[in-house]
Amino acid sequence: MSSTNNIDDDLVPEQVEGYHVGEKKTIDEYNKLDAEDESLAKWKASLGLSSTGTQLPVKAGDNRKVVVTELSLEFPEQPNLKPITINLEDSQGNTIANKEIKFEIKEKSIYQLVIKFKIQHEIITGLKYLHSVKRGGIRVDKVEEPLGSYAPNTNENPIYVKKFTEVEAPSGIIARGNYSAISKFIDDDQNVHLSLPWSFAIVK
Template sequence: MSSASAPQDAVVIDEEELAPTIERGYKPGKETTVEAIVSADSNDESLKRWKESLGITAGTQAFDGPKVEIHSIYLESPTLPEGEKIVIELASLPKDGSTKTIKIKEGVEYSVGIKFKVNNLVMGLRYIQVIKRAGIPMVADKIEEVIGSFGPNPEFNTNRFHSEVSPKGMLARGTYNVKTRVIDDDRVVYADFEWKFTLGKDW
C-alpha cells in the first residue's frame, strides 16, 4: 500500500510477518484423538510420561466447543500497583472495526501472558505478536512464544511469557499497532485480533 493511498499512520501487518517459525523438515503429524491416546499401550513408559505431560489420564475425555478457547491476554509489570494487571478480554474487543488501546509506561520491565482453556487435544500451541509503530510501517518487532501441547481440561490455563523492556525516550513515545495470533503446529488459528498501545511517561 503506497503512502499516497493510505494515511500517514496506517499500519499493515501482513501474513508473512505473522507466520510461525517452523523447524526445517517439520511436517504436521497425523491427527490423533484423546480417545486414541488414552487407549494407547499403557506398558510403554515413554508414552505414559508423554500422556502425563499432556494431563491425559484413563478418564480423560474431550469437551464440547472449539479445541482451544482464548479468554484474554494480559500485561504484568513490577512497576504496576501490586497485584494489578492490564487485561484485554477477547469478548470485550470492539465489534465496529476499531481497536482497543491501552497505555504502557516507557522504559519498564513487563511481560505478556495469556489465559486459555483447552477442550480437546492440541499440539504445539504458540503465541505470535507483531508490533509496528504508527507512521513507521517498515519497522516491526515480533514475539513468538511456544505455549505447549495440552490435553482437555475444564479449568483455564495461564501462561506468562519472557519479560521485555518497553522502549524509552521522546522518540519512542507514541502509538503502536499490534496483531496477536494464537496458532498450533497444524496451522490452526484460535485467535487473531488487533489492538494498540500508547507509550508514555506513566501507565
C-alpha cells in the first residue's frame, strides 16, 4: 500500500470538459462563507460543517488526509456467503503495511463492495475510487466511482461508509481463474491518497 502523487496511465480519471477545480479553502474559511446562501448552507451541511460534533483528534505525525480503514465484499442476496473483510488498519489506527490481499469469489455470486474511510486535516473535494482488473496482463475491467466531498470526521460521524452497486461475478470455464487488480483513491487535485494492489480468483 502506498500514497503517491503519481497516477499510472491505466488509472487516470476521466476529465469532464469545462470543469475546473475550485480554489482550496480551509475549514474555517468554509465556515465563514455567506450563511444567507441557502444552497451553500446545504452544501456545507452535506460536508458535516454544520455539525455540532467535535473533530476527531489526529495522531501526531499522521499526515494522511484520506484514511481507508476497511474494504469488504458483501453478498446481500446470499446470506449463506460470509462477507470478505479486509482490514487496512490495526487496533492502534496504524496502516497495515505490505498486506497481501487475496480472496476467492464464487462464479455468478452477487456481491457489493463496501468501503469505510476517514478524512483528516482538511476538506477533501471530488474524491474518486478507481480500480483496474487484469488477467494475463490484459485489462478486463475498469471502474471509476465518484465518492463525493468530505470534511474531517467528528465524534458524531466517526467513519464514512460507501456502498457500491451490486455486481454479478462472471461464470463459465473461461471466466474462472486468477485476476490481479489495483485500486486507487484520487481527489480533484489528482492527489492519490491510496494505491492498493490485490488479487482474486473466480471459482466454481
